[in-house]
Amino acid sequence: MQQYFHSVRLDEEKCRGCTNCIKHCPTEAIRVRKGRARIIEERCIDCGECIRVCPNQAKLAITDSLEKLKDFKYTIALPAPSFYGQFKPEHTPARVLSALLALGFDDVFEVALAAEAVSWAIRHYLEVYPDRPRPLISSACPAVVRLIQVRFPSLLEHIIPIESPMEIAGRMAREQACRKTGLEPGEIGTFFITPCPAKVTEVKQPSEGRSSVDGAISMAVVYGALLKRLEMPVTNPVAPRASGVGIGWGRAGGENEAIKTGSLLAVDGIHSVISVLDEIERGGLTDIDYLEAQACTGGCIGGPLVPQNPFVARVRMGNLVKHHRSREKWAYPRELDYYRLKTPIPARPALTLASDPRVALARLEEAERICAELPGLDCGSCGSPSCRALAEDIVQGYARRSYCIFELRERLQQLAEEMVELAQKQPPAMGRDWKQARDGGGEAD
Amino acid sequence: MQLKFQVQGMDFSRAGQAATKIKKALQLAGMDPATTRKAIIIAYEAEMNIVIHACHGSLTANITPRKVEIIADDEGPGIPDISLAMQEGYSTAPPHIREMGFGAGMGLPNIKKSADELDIRSEVNKGTRLWAVVFNN
Numbered sequence: 001m002q003q004y005f006h007s008v009r010l011d012e013e014k015c016r017g018c019t020n021c022i023k024h025c026p027t028e029a030i031r032v033r034k035g036r037a038r039i040i041e042e043r044c045i046d047c048g049e050c051i052r053v054c055p056n057q058a059k060l061a062i063t064d065s066l067e068k069l070k071d072f073k074y075t076i077a078l079p080a081p082s083f084y085g086q087f088k089p090e091h092t093p094a095r096v097l098s099a100l101l102a103l104g105f106d107d108v109f110e111v112a113l114a115a116e117a118v119s120w121a122i123r124h125y126l127e128v129y130p131d132r133p134r135p136l137i138s139s140a141c142p143a144v145v146r147l148i149q150v151r152f153p154s155l156l157e158h159i160i161p162i163e164s165p166m167e168i169a170g171r172m173a174r175e176q177a178c179r180k181t182g183l184e185p186g187e188i189g190t191f192f193i194t195p196c197p198a199k200v201t202e203v204k205q206p207s208e209g210r211s212s213v214d215g216a217i218s219m220a221v222v223y224g225a226l227l228k229r230l231e232m233p234v235t236n237p238v239a240p241r242a243s244g245v246g247i248g249w250g251r252a253g254g255e256n257e258a259i260k261t262g263s264l265l266a267v268d269g270i271h272s273v274i275s276v277l278d279e280i281e282r283g284g285l286t287d288i289d290y291l292e293a294q295a296c297t298g299g300c301i302g303g304p305l306v307p308q309n310p311f312v313a314r315v316r317m318g319n320l321v322k323h324h325r326s327r328e329k330w331a332y333p334r335e336l337d338y339y340r341l342k343t344p345i346p347a348r349p350a351l352t353l354a355s356d357p358r359v360a361l362a363r364l365e366e367a368e369r370i371c372a373e374l375p376g377l378d379c380g381s382c383g384s385p386s387c388r389a390l391a392e393d394i395v396q397g398y399a400r401r402s403y404c405i406f407e408l409r410e411r412l413q414q415l416a417e418e419m420v421e422l423a424q425k426q427p428p429a430m431g432r433d434w435k436q437a438r439d440g441g442g443e444a445d
Numbered sequence: 446m447q448l449k450f451q452v453q454g455m456d457f458s459r460a461g462q463a464a465t466k467i468k469k470a471l472q473l474a475g476m477d478p479a480t481t482r483k484a485i486i487i488a489y490e491a492e493m494n495i496v497i498h499a500c501h502g503s504l505t506a507n508i509t510p511r512k513v514e515i516i517a518d519d520e521g522p523g524i525p526d527i528s529l530a531m532q533e534g535y536s537t538a539p540p541h542i543r544e545m546g547f548g549a550g551m552g553l554p555n556i557k558k559s560a561d562e563l564d565i566r567s568e569v570n571k572g573t574r575l576w577a578v579v580f581n582n
Contacts, residue, residue, distance in 0.1 A: 153478040154479060154481055154482035155482075156478075278465065278468075281468070281482060281485055282461070282464060282468075282485045282486055282490075283485075283486040283489065283490065283555050283559075347478060349475065351472050351473060352472065352473060352475035353473050353474070353475070354475065355475065356475075357475050357476065357581070360473065360475045361474050361508060361509070361510060364446060364470060364473050364474050365446045367473070368446075368448075392473065
């Protein structure tokens with residue numbers, strides 16, 4: 001059985017075995033073997049960096065299709081805050097939401113609305129628990145949470161134990177629908193309109209128990225289906241409930257703008273996130289109360305499944321945050337327990353060389369030795385992302401020394417030189433004289 | 446196993462690199478995350494102390510399944526009063542270093558908090574040797 005579900009997959013047909021993805025993966029989770037990329041399941045955090053860099057579109061995200069709506073009696077669309085930024089200004093949130101109904105959903109519940117409630121919960125948590133380790137780190141981006149599980153397990157206690165806006169939206173939407181329709185919770189299907197594969201994985205394999213969200217449909221898929229319906233007259237008007245505060249969560253910095261308390265730091269882009277986490281891990285940034293960290297550059301509007309150019313989306317989001325006002329005063333639950341993560345997030349130490357520290361240390365020493373001998377060009381031709389990674393793969397038995405084409409070439413050269421040298425060495429009986437004698441010449445006269 | 450790195454005084458562009466390599470090694474060795482965290486904090490602060498205060502020195506990590514030993518050896522001004530240097534907020538770092546966000550007087554106190562055993566020996570105008578141990582549980 002598969003240990004981990006992953007949204008990010010490989011299209012074997014399209015993969016040409018190039019080394020673009022292995023060089024960009026933040027957890028070194030990809031190797032090229034037999035001309036195809038292979039994803040190491042335990043290490044993959046579903047950030048989607050490989051989807052972005054693959055020149056052959058061989059990396060894809062598995063998401064649910066609109067067909068899955070048929071499995072439920074009553075379906076609710078949960079559009080991510082970043083969804084609003086995908087449309088022209090005349091396609092206001094109200095029109096986008098009613099077009100979602102036209103697409104076949106029975107109801108919509110804005111994740112941006114839940115984000116407002118979660119902003120309150122985070123603010124409240126920061127105030128109630130000043131003694132929890134600082135900085136506390138946002139739990140909203142599932143790729144960042146998994147990055148911490150895999151690469152920064154000692155920082156797990158820094159993750160704020162508050163559910164993400166998507167989880168809270170799913171829960172609130174179901175509760176609301178149960179009251180409205182009288183249906184059983186299981187008969188109601190909640191579908192997140194997702195900007196990224198990491199959220200799909202969070203839905204399919206949440207870090208705790210079961211997700212409140214039943215499916216995740218790619219934003220790009222919904223976008224295509226929605227464009228036509230946006231041109232049609234509105235048949236089923238919907239009044240948006242979320243305000244700019246919640247919508248702002250869809251772009252980098254928006255979460256912190258909504259929290260508005262203490263000293264806050266926002267970082268976006270997976271490699272920038274890693275450098276900030278490095279800093280926290282070595283004891284830094286304790287003067288910061290809260291870290292908003294998003295794997296995608298620009299925040300969720302920069303997600304791999306987002307159709308619109310992120311810079312265009314950012315401007316549109318900015319205008320919505322400024323001008324979009326909610327008409328209602330929303331009474332969301334004001335007790336922290338409603339939002340609290342029930343179980344701690346486990347570590348996923350996938351980077352160790354062996355489970356027994358003694359074996360691991362011996363392998364580490366061997367890897368250091370091999371690494372010092374390798375050319376250090378990090379070319380990736382061996383199928384590992386760097387010489388260092390190749391050395392680590394060799395000691396674990398996943399690769400061989402001969403995978404290094406430079407070493408292979410050097411050995412071939414040595415061999416060739418030896419052959420030339422051998423070829424030039426003649427036994428005394430095989431001199432020129434002997435040949436002439438054989439050809440019948442011999443000594444004339 | 447042993448990892449040893451040379452550390453150059455005032456070289457802020459490379460500051461922290463030795464500690465980062467030690468971190469990677471501890472992770473690969475499968476040390477407990479809590480052990481790794483404490484050892485990184487010690488290694489980083491000790492490395493920064495050499496960069497900020499000393500001429501040059503070395504940072505060594507001895508890793509066994511049972512414990513991590515961090516040794517920072519430097520040639521430099523030394524510490525005249527170690528107990529004073531152990532106090533939070535006490536720093537001899539000059540203003541231009543503080544402007545860079547370093548020298549807040551938390552280096553040695555942070556090391557003390559993270560280390561299970563700690564020994565610092567220093568001779569003024571000669572150098573300092575810091576020895577710290579974190580046990581792996």
